[in-house]
Amino acid sequence: MLNLTGKNALVTGIANNRSIAWGIAQQLHKAGANLGITYLPDEKGRMEKKVAELVEPLNPSLFLPCNVQDEAQIQTAFDAIRDKWGRLDILIHCLAFANKDDLSGDFSKTSRQGFSLALDVSAYSLIQLSGAAKPLMTEGGSIVTLTYLGGVRVVPNYNVMGIAKAALEMNVRYLASELGPQNIRVNGISAGPIRTLASSAVGGILDMIHHVEKVAPLRRTVTQVEVGNTAAFLCSDLASGITGQILYVDAGYEIMGM
């Protein structure tokens, strides 16, 4: 029943084989989606090479640079989607960034620059990419972003990223409200802690994972593929009645009071 054949899906946020976006891309591919992949370009072209090698088995029909802080790159990427595909069905927003200094220690020391950077890359980017996707989602669509419990409750060291995730989750609701009449659904997945490049910047991430393994109802944390399965579900017709929601894929940790 979960069939994404004929759907064009843009996946952002793959940095390596630990990325949650990589788990999502694999599961969308398995479900039959035609993939476009974006990567964060760097001066030496290292990320382009690494990500290109990784995603090759998924045969992406588009492979594009997209730094969400660069308006021109976003425009170029969505122009390429329009020219090559004509229509976009699925947008996976799976990226975030904050200065490492702002992901440990006293929250009250967060700098204005660090606050703006985290909110810009991690939350504003969903508005930007959804706005660019809207005119291309001519037959409806599904937008999925990735969030974390630290946007709803205080998690030690998550600090400014918690504020960014709170904004991101509210973005999901406002976007769902605006885009719903066009049959575009917008949802967030709140994933349990997973070791990735981004999460390794959060102070004490291993302690967080061990705590979840002790306390979560399933006595473990989750995998990138489990998050990918949920993303594939949210992008499919099986989830046609779901929009504006934050779905927890965290082995049940969120329900626990202690």
Ligand SMILES: NC(=O)c1ccc[n+]([C@@H]2O[C@H](COP(=O)([O-])OP(=O)(O)OC[C@H]3O[C@@H](n4cnc5c(N)ncnc54)[C@H](O)[C@@H]3O)[C@@H](O)[C@H]2O)c1
């Ligand atoms: N790993 C976890 O424990 C966890 C839990 C819940 C939610 N998340 C969220 O999942 C998403 C993916 O993170 P991940 O853990 O897979 O780590 P990751 O490091 O693999 O992915 C983060 C991605 O963000 C991209 N990125 C950073 N700045 C960018 C910019 N300016 N423009 C474009 N791309 C940019 C990076 O290139 C990278 O691909 C993030 O939103 C993260 O907050 C992660």
